[in-house]
Amino acid sequence: MAEENNYLLEMRGITKIFPGVKANDNIDLLVKKGEIHALVGENGAGKTTLMKILYGLYDSDQGEIYFAGNKIRMTDPQQAINLGIGMVHQHFKLIDTLTVTENIILGSEPRQGVAINYREARRQVEEISNKYNLKVDPDAKIQDISVGMQQRVEIIKILYRGADLLIFDEPTAVLTPQEIDELFEIFNSLQEQGKTIIFITHKLREVKAISDRITVLRDGKSVDSVNTEEVTEKDVAELMVGREVLFRVDKGEAKPGESVFQVENLQVKDNRGIMTVNGISFEISKGEIFGIAGVEGNGQTELVEALTGLRQIAGGRVYYKGEDITELSAREIKDRHIGHIPEDRLRRGLVTQFSLSENFILGFHHQEPYSKNIFMNYKAIDQHAQSLIQDFDVRTSSHQILASKLSGGNQQKLIIAREFRQDPELLIAAQPTRGVDVGSIEFIHSQLIKKRDEGTAILLVSAELSEVMSLSDRLGVIYEGEIVKTFAADEADEREIGRLMTGSGKEVKTGE
Amino acid sequence: METIAQMFTLPLLLISFRYATPLILAALGGVFNERSGVINIALEGMMLFGAFAAVYGSGVTGNPWIGVLYSIGAGLAFALILAIVCVTFKADQIVVATGINIFASGLTIYFLQVLYGVAGTSPRAPRLPSIRILGMRYNPITLIAVALVPIVWFILFKTPWGLRIRSIGEHPSAADTLGINVNRYRFICVLISGALAGLAGAHLSIGEFSAFVREMSQGRGFIALAAMIFGKWHPVGAFGAALLFGYAEAISIRVDFAFIPSELIRAIPYVLTIIVLAGFIGKAIPPKAIGKPYFKGED
Numbered sequence: 151m152a153e154e155n156n157y158l159l160e161m162r163g164i165t166k167i168f169p170g171v172k173a174n175d176n177i178d179l180l181v182k183k184g185e186i187h188a189l190v191g192e193n194g195a196g197k198t199t200l201m202k203i204l205y206g207l208y209d210s211d212q213g214e215i216y217f218a219g220n221k222i223r224m225t226d227p228q229q230a231i232n233l234g235i236g237m238v239h240q241h242f243k244l245i246d247t248l249t250v251t252e253n254i255i256l257g258s259e260p261r262q263g264v265a266i267n268y269r270e271a272r273r274q275v276e277e278i279s280n281k282y283n284l285k286v287d288p289d290a291k292i293q294d295i296s297v298g299m300q301q302r303v304e305i306i307k308i309l310y311r312g313a314d315l316l317i318f319d320e321p322t323a324v325l326t327p328q329e330i331d332e333l334f335e336i337f338n339s340l341q342e343q344g345k346t347i348i349f350i351t352h353k354l355r356e357v358k359a360i361s362d363r364i365t366v367l368r369d370g371k372s373v374d375s376v377n378t379e380e381v382t383e384k385d386v387a388e389l390m391v392g393r394e395v396l397f398r399v400d401k402g403e404a405k406p407g408e409s410v411f412q413v414e415n416l417q418v419k420d421n422r423g424i425m426t427v428n429g430i431s432f433e434i435s436k437g438e439i440f441g442i443a444g445v446e447g448n449g450q451t452e453l454v455e456a457l458t459g460l461r462q463i464a465g466g467r468v469y470y471k472g473e474d475i476t477e478l479s480a481r482e483i484k485d486r487h488i489g490h491i492p493e494d495r496l497r498r499g500l501v502t503q504f505s506l507s508e509n510f511i512l513g514f515h516h517q518e519p520y521s522k523n524i525f526m527n528y529k530a531i532d533q534h535a536q537s538l539i540q541d542f543d544v545r546t547s548s549h550q551i552l553a554s555k556l557s558g559g560n561q562q563k564l565i566i567a568r569e570f571r572q573d574p575e576l577l578i579a580a581q582p583t584r585g586v587d588v589g590s591i592e593f594i595h596s597q598l599i600k601k602r603d604e605g606t607a608i609l610l611v612s613a614e615l616s617e618v619m620s621l622s623d624r625l626g627v628i629y630e631g632e633i634v635k636t637f638a639a640d641e642a643d644e645r646e647i648g649r650l651m652t653g654s655g656k657e658v659k660t661g662e
Numbered sequence: 663m664e665t666i667a668q669m670f671t672l673p674l675l676l677i678s679f680r681y682a683t684p685l686i687l688a689a690l691g692g693v694f695n696e697r698s699g700v701i702n703i704a705l706e707g708m709m710l711f712g713a714f715a716a717v718y719g720s721g722v723t724g725n726p727w728i729g730v731l732y733s734i735g736a737g738l739a740f741a742l743i744l745a746i747v748c749v750t751f752k753a754d755q756i757v758v759a760t761g762i763n764i765f766a767s768g769l770t771i772y773f774l775q776v777l778y779g780v781a782g783t784s785p786r787a788p789r790l791p792s793i794r795i796l797g798m799r800y801n802p803i804t805l806i807a808v809a810l811v812p813i814v815w816f817i818l819f820k821t822p823w824g825l826r827i828r829s830i831g832e833h834p835s836a837a838d839t840l841g842i843n844v845n846r847y848r849f850i851c852v853l854i855s856g857a858l859a860g861l862a863g864a865h866l867s868i869g870e871f872s873a874f875v876r877e878m879s880q881g882r883g884f885i886a887l888a889a890m891i892f893g894k895w896h897p898v899g900a901f902g903a904a905l906l907f908g909y910a911e912a913i914s915i916r917v918d919f920a921f922i923p924s925e926l927i928r929a930i931p932y933v934l935t936i937i938v939l940a941g942f943i944g945k946a947i948p949p950k951a952i953g954k955p956y957f958k959g960e961d
Binding site: 205207226227228231237239243244245246247248252253255256257258259261264265266307 | 816820821822825826828829832833835836837838839840841842950958
């Protein structure tokens with residue numbers, strides 16, 4: 151670390167305090183020119199905050215930033231752009247109603263007099279697109295193109311501004327395995343052209359596959375910086391979590407009982423009235439996890455909403471323990487001990503402005519002992535909350551704080567505790583570990599396996615392919631509202647599933 | 663039969679432009695601020711105050727053109743309040759704008775009393791000259807309003823400035839990451855809409871008339887908002903809608919219906935607007951970030 155000169159970027163002693171949290175605590179990050187540098191850490195470790203400071207979206211409370219040897223102080227993104235720093239945000243910063251070209255040139259438009267020179271804009275977009283092999287349709291509107299192409303638009307957008315340092319905030323979160331491979335090829339071609347890349351992730355396999363060096367953050371502090379080739383995935387995971395981690399999900403053989411849940415030729419429309427679930431059939435037995443893998447937006451959301459009574463079913467039937475539950479309301483379904491872990495915990499899982507206690511009884515609030523006649527029994531509600539906080543390891547200072555104050559992982563544990571407490575015989579879990587830290591993922595996975603072993607039938611819908619593959623006993627791949635193929639867990643092949651998820655091989659439709 | 667024939671005459675169409683003028687101007691202003699993500703239901707109050715200021719300026723100086731400048735200044739003054747409170751300090755846009763409307767109503771009545779000692783109608787002030795086109799007399803503000811339509815269209819859809827305005831109304835944090843100062847653009851857009859609404863007021867008081875009458879804007883600021891929505895936040899669409907509303911007003915005033923009350927005829931455009939808003943005739947999709955103050959660093 152003696153010769154400082156080959157660092158393109160030095161961030162030293164960065165501290166950022168938000169009300170109540172030290173998001174960044176004396177962090178050091180050193181990035182060499184031309185390298186692919188992975189910035190890893192659990193959710194809430196401070197990765198995104200650190201990058202937003204670098205990009206001028208936040209102001210740091212302490213610390214110094216040197217870029218290409220010069221001390222800089224970032225006050226707004228324009229300054230970062232001028233210095234040649236570009237960022238691809240986790241949630242794309244694209245305007246749906248504008249075209250690809252308009253999104254790219256926005257803010258530094260080529261002009262002809264007072265008007266935008268669209269001809270020149272288009273030419274420049276095509277030039278960058280060809281140079282780095284980033285295929286886009288310059289005239290398409292963002293709302294009409296795939297997520298993969300949207301990401302390429304983001305990359306062109308920062309290259310158009312002459313970025314030399316490219317920051318990617320969890321770029322693979324929304325991509326299929328094939329798209330991830332393509333992205334890594336793009337990384338390589340960027341690196342060949344002399345660009346430097348900072349790549350935020352918590353997926354260690356990707357870190358190993360693509361990065362040159364790794365900086366690990368934990369609890370807002372920088373733990374270590376290492377060369378990728380000198381460490382294993384396990385080493386990095388332990389640096390991230392601060393203890394040993396179980397990588398594989400420990401699960402025994404499933405002992406499926408009789409079939410309890412049957413879905414027959416289900417059809418569901420989305421909000422626009424388009425049939426997004428198009429004749430799905432499957433069944434789940436007691437003590438079995440059936441997984442549904444697929445790229446988001448292929449009907450999973452509508453499927454889960456339909457099965458839990460939140461969305462009207464357009465066709466087909468749903469049976470639970472021999473009873474036709476197709477037409478039942480959400481409460482009637484819940485009353486039959488069908489648990490639901492919704493995909494969006496903030497919208498559907500919690501009332502974030504209610505206390506933990508209150509959140510723990512949502513859906514059961516009308517039952518004794520939590521309420522009687524027209525009164526709530528807060529004593530019972532609080533006791534209930536305290537015992538669940540214990541049992542499910544929800545990290546909180548009190549059961550009276552607002553649910554919005556919990557971290558994502560702990561919010562998810564709250565929901566799982568609530569749904570498990572009613573002893574569901576069928577559990578519908580949608581994206582159960584989305585945006586949750588490694589430690590909580592481990593806990594949630596083991597809880598799901600435990601429930602399965604107790605005889606619960608579980609439907610697991612997840613965009614995280616590795617999650618579906620490691621937890622499921624059987625799994626189906628969903629594409630454009632149809633289950634294109636089902637596998638037994640031991641014969642599932644990641645490559646093939648990846649292909650099916652993106653629609654290739656749709657015609658090779660096989661049954662059970 | 664004769665009545666129906668009367669509804670579709672050239673003079674009636676031509677006079678519609680006069681009735682539509684304040685709607686066109688305020689709707690164009692509305693397009694600016696709503697495209698940038700700010701709701702402005704204070705167009706009504708800005709128009710009313712503009713109408714008063716025009717008469718005052720014209721009366722004091724004897725020059726109606728100075729009156730026009732006064733009206734623009736008056737609209738700007740109210741817009742400045744809205745911009746500072748809602749854009750800079752991020753207060754609720756509806757509440758503040760409602761306050762401005764009530765304030766405008768009270769303030770103009772107060773000024774009538776203090777400056778002229780009257781309660782209802784101000785003394786006469788010099789009015790703008792009129793120009794004859796196709797046999798119809800127009801005051802210059804009508805011509806300005808019509809000329810502004812392609813200009814606003816050009817600004818919004820052909821210039822970098824317009825692209826930025828449209829982007830911050832849809833996804834302000836995206837614009838921010840590209841170095842666009844979201845709140846500065848919004849501030850300016852609110853000021854533009856205030857200036858146009860004020861000018862619309864001058865049309866009412868010294869364009870078509872030569873005095874100020876209390877509450878003379880008669881809800882036209884709100885009707886302009888309806889025209890803007892009917893026109894799907896597009897300057898040409900808003901112009902068309904404003905013209906339709908102006909036409910309906912012209913019919914209700916100029917055509918004598920034997921058995922249908924003219925108020926019912928005037929209501930037709932608003933029924934149309936409700937139908938459009940309910941989504942029966944194509945969908946009117948507002949800018950996505952509308953009404954939400956922008957805080958830096960949010961997603």
